[in-house]
Amino acid sequence: xxxxxxxxxxxxxxxxxxxxxxxxxxxxxxxxxxxxxxxxxxxxxxxxxxxxxxxxxxxxxxxxxxxxxxxxxxxxxxxxxxxxxxxxxxxxxxxxxxxxxxxxxxxxxxxxxxxxxxxxxxxxxxxxxxxxxxxxxxxxxxxxxxxxxxxxxxxxxxxxxxxxxxxxxxxxxxxxxxxxxxxxxxxxxxxxxxxxxxxxxxxxxxxxxxxxxxxxxxxxxxxxxxxxxxxxxxxxxxx
Numbered sequence: 231x232x233x234x235x236x237x238x239x240x241x242x243x244x245x246x247x248x249x250x251x252x253x254x255x256x257x258x259x260x261x262x263x264x265x266x267x268x269x270x271x272x273x274x275x276x277x278x279x280x281x282x283x284x285x286x287x288x289x290x291x292x293x294x295x296x297x298x299x300x301x302x303x304x305x306x307x308x309x310x311x312x313x314x315x316x317x318x319x320x321x322x323x324x325x326x327x328x329x330x331x332x333x334x335x336x337x338x339x340x341x342x343x344x345x346x347x348x349x350x351x352x353x354x355x356x357x358x359x360x361x362x363x364x365x366x367x368x369x370x371x372x373x374x375x376x377x378x379x380x381x382x383x384x385x386x387x388x389x390x391x392x393x394x395x396x397x398x399x400x401x402x403x404x405x406x407x408x409x410x411x412x413x414x415x416x417x418x419x420x421x422x423x424x425x426x427x428x429x430x431x432x433x434x435x436x437x438x439x440x441x442x443x444x445x446x447x448x449x450x451x452x453x454x455x456x457x458x459x460x461x462x463x464x465x466x467x468x469x
Contacts (some may be wrong), residue, residue: 245279249287252277257296257307258397259362268297268305294393299362310397312399312448314325318394319441323434325388330417332379334426341378342422343367349418352411361403368407369396371414375433378421401451402444413439 253273256262268288275279288305291297298308308314333341348371355363372395376388413436419427 231294238439245283246286246290249273249277249279249284250290253287253291254294254296254393257291258393258400260397260400262307264307264310266307266349267303268307270304271337293297294390296393296397308447309452310394310401311452312445315398315445315448316441318391319437319444320400321342321391322395323437324385325391326375326437327434329376329379329381329384329388331422331426331430332381332384334421334424334429336380337378337421337424340375345371345374345378345418349411349414352414356407356411360388364407365396365399365403368410368414369399373419375417398444402440402447405440405443410436463467 253262253268262268269286270281274284277284279426288297288299292299292305297305302305348367352364352367352371355367369392373388373392376385379385413432417429417432417436420432
């Protein structure tokens, strides 16, 4: 007879999801810094789980591009190198411009109300100087535009980028939030007016404007104890 695991036992899948959600949040909110080692023993103790669901969660985070599993070193938060940031901007410039164009062509009143509410949240967070809330609102604004585009294929392509985009927003929170609000307002007006070409152009220019400063900041937040460029190169070779 198989003994019951008891009323407090949780299925391994649920533990894995708990660990995944917790570590994902801590990474994208920059509580865990790029390049920081993730010591299994310490994390298992802190999260009160065995190493099996922990390792499964780390593999999922590695698939998201948030964690690196380095042979003979263990797990670490992905370095998010200047090259990684440039790669992310390359993709965002193309896909988010398309999303803005489609949002302007296909948007509805309910979608515009959600986008306007997101702008209000960003303005309030900017007034309060709340960097966490600024990052969440600005990242959410970009995600909402993708939803307004109403293109399931585009949504599927953008979904794996959501965590890294929010991570980037949090790590670059010292960028001028008032300027970002102003650019978002212009983009909102173009979408609301149904001007697809202008929306696409504004989205492209808005994203491009953040490229140089973000790449420069990435050089500062990268862990100096590892060679992140070499790690990133190895990762590319494995793809």
